[in-house]
Amino acid sequence: MNTFLSEKNRAVRRSVRAFCEREIMPIAGEIDREARFPWEVIEMMGKLGYFGIQVPKKLGGSGMDSLSCVITIEEISRACGSLGLCVTVHNSVAVYPIMAFGSETQKKRWIPPLARGEKIGAFCLTEPNAGSDAAGVEATAIRNKKGYLVNANKVFVTNGGVADICLIFARTDPDAGRRGISVVVAERGTPGFVVGDLEDLCGMRANPVTSIRLYDCKIPAENLLGEEGTGFQIGIMALDTGRIGIAAQAVGIAQAALEESARYANQRQQFGVSIGKHQSIQAMLADMATELEAARLMVYRAALLRDQGKHFSRASAMAKLYASEAASRITDMAVQIHGGYGYSKSYPVERYYRDARVTRIYEGTSEIHQMVIAREVLKDYAK
Numbered sequence: 090m091n092t093f094l095s096e097k098n099r100a101v102r103r104s105v106r107a108f109c110e111r112e113i114m115p116i117a118g119e120i121d122r123e124a125r126f127p128w129e130v131i132e133m134m135g136k137l138g139y140f141g142i143q144v145p146k147k148l149g150g151s152g153m154d155s156l157s158c159v160i161t162i163e164e165i166s167r168a169c170g171s172l173g174l175c176v177t178v179h180n181s182v183a184v185y186p187i188m189a190f191g192s193e194t195q196k197k198r199w200i201p202p203l204a205r206g207e208k209i210g211a212f213c214l215t216e217p218n219a220g221s222d223a224a225g226v227e228a229t230a231i232r233n234k235k236g237y238l239v240n241a242n243k244v245f246v247t248n249g250g251v252a253d254i255c256l257i258f259a260r261t262d263p264d265a266g267r268r269g270i271s272v273v274v275a276e277r278g279t280p281g282f283v284v285g286d287l288e289d290l291c292g293m294r295a296n297p298v299t300s301i302r303l304y305d306c307k308i309p310a311e312n313l314l315g316e317e318g319t320g321f322q323i324g325i326m327a328l329d330t331g332r333i334g335i336a337a338q339a340v341g342i343a344q345a346a347l348e349e350s351a352r353y354a355n356q357r358q359q360f361g362v363s364i365g366k367h368q369s370i371q372a373m374l375a376d377m378a379t380e381l382e383a384a385r386l387m388v389y390r391a392a393l394l395r396d397q398g399k400h401f402s403r404a405s406a407m408a409k410l411y412a413s414e415a416a417s418r419i420t421d422m423a424v425q426i427h428g429g430y431g432y433s434k435s436y437p438v439e440r441y442y443r444d445a446r447v448t449r450i451y452e453g454t455s456e457i458h459q460m461v462i463a464r465e466v467l468k469d470y471a472k
């Protein structure tokens with residue numbers, strides 16, 4: 090697996106892994122149980138550049154490539170899915186769209202504190218009536234002399250409870266379908282900006298996922314990202330990148346599940362031998378390891394294509410679909426290998442199982458990914 094990674098990529102893995110094993114792994118179970126966002130660790134991660142992985146150094150970031158970015162997300166997720174989620178969403182669907190579509194003034198204003206982790210970013214697309222059908226956004230941003238009057242009810246916002254800078258997808262033209270959607274940047278503290286209660290989630294419990302509501306919120310005109318009417322394209326491009334991150338998150342969680350399972354299979358004795366000597370346990374471990382490597386290769390390929398400036402959206406959709414489904418299967422087998430103990434909170438595999446499950450849902454469900462990929466395959470062979 091390491092064959093096509095550069096020395097720099099390998100060094101990134103070594104340093105992120107060492108940090109995660111020292112600072113995150115020991116508290117991962119506790120912050121999951123307490124549904125606590127660990128500010129003390131977030132501060133350290135900010136200083137290490139994990140919140141501006143691909144941001145140029147002159148804007149306060151680490152200036153790394155996509156491959157190093159996915160390795161970072163993978164390693165953080167190996168220790169804690171919730172923090173992997175925080176970092177991937179912040180970097181790929183909050184910071185990246187500002188870098189790609191923001192004016193120089195917007196970048197100078199928002200990027201440095203985001204890249205240093207002093208401010209946390211969020212991506213606010215989903216609404217009660219606009220989930221998979223993202224073009225169904227009902228939030229409105231009505232232009233007036235000074236800027237926009239924004240009303241929005243955004244649900245399931247990752248980092249919502251702590252986010253300072255939120256990309257809000259809203260209609261600037263109610264009659265223009267997906268061409269009527271724009272992105273405005275709303276800052277926490279603006280009058281009318283309301284953070285909802287924490288979602289009581291099955292997994293990813295240390296991430297403060299909340300709703301965010303804007304009530305007659307006055308957003309200055311200079312907070313429009315890109316041009317009016319380009320919000321849907323901005324969303325699609327952000328999600329193309331974001332999906333590589335979610336796939337990397339799934340790989341990291343699955344890696345942790347495999348490691349725990351192999352350790353347990355060596356140590357747990359039944360019928361006078363370690364359970365790893367039983368063929369059915371070996372079959373599960375073999376399938377887990379093989380699926381994990383396949384998923385990782387797909388994720389790295391998508392990241393490499395992005396680094397090479399090539400078209401990567403199909404590769405990113407395939408990586409997200411495969412890695413998230415594989416992570417669900419792998420963590421399920423991890424629970425099975427642990428028997429009854431796997432179903433108890435004494436071992437971390439039940440957390441991996443819960444955390445992996447949602448990677449099949451957010452940033453596009455598996456069914457939506459199947460639809461998108463199938464559409465392209467059919468197009469390939471249309472003639």
Ligand SMILES: Cc1cc2nc3c(=O)[nH]c(=O)nc-3n(C[C@H](O)[C@H](O)[C@H](O)COP(=O)(O)OP(=O)(O)OC[C@H]3O[C@@H](n4cnc5c(N)ncnc54)[C@H](O)[C@@H]3O)c2cc1C
Nearest residue numbers: 212213214215220221245246247450451452453454456457
């Ligand atoms: C923990 C968590 C964090 C999240 N973070 C964010 C975030 O930061 N920002 C954000 O904007 N959103 C976020 N989301 C929302 C997430 O992206 C949506 O939940 C997801 O896109 C699905 O939308 P939905 O929940 O409305 O499901 P629905 O769209 O109602 O789908 C329900 C079911 O129907 C299926 N379905 C729908 N349409 C079709 C179709 N055409 N063909 C076949 N099957 C279909 C789906 O695949 C699914 O199985 C988050 C969600 C969770 C759970």
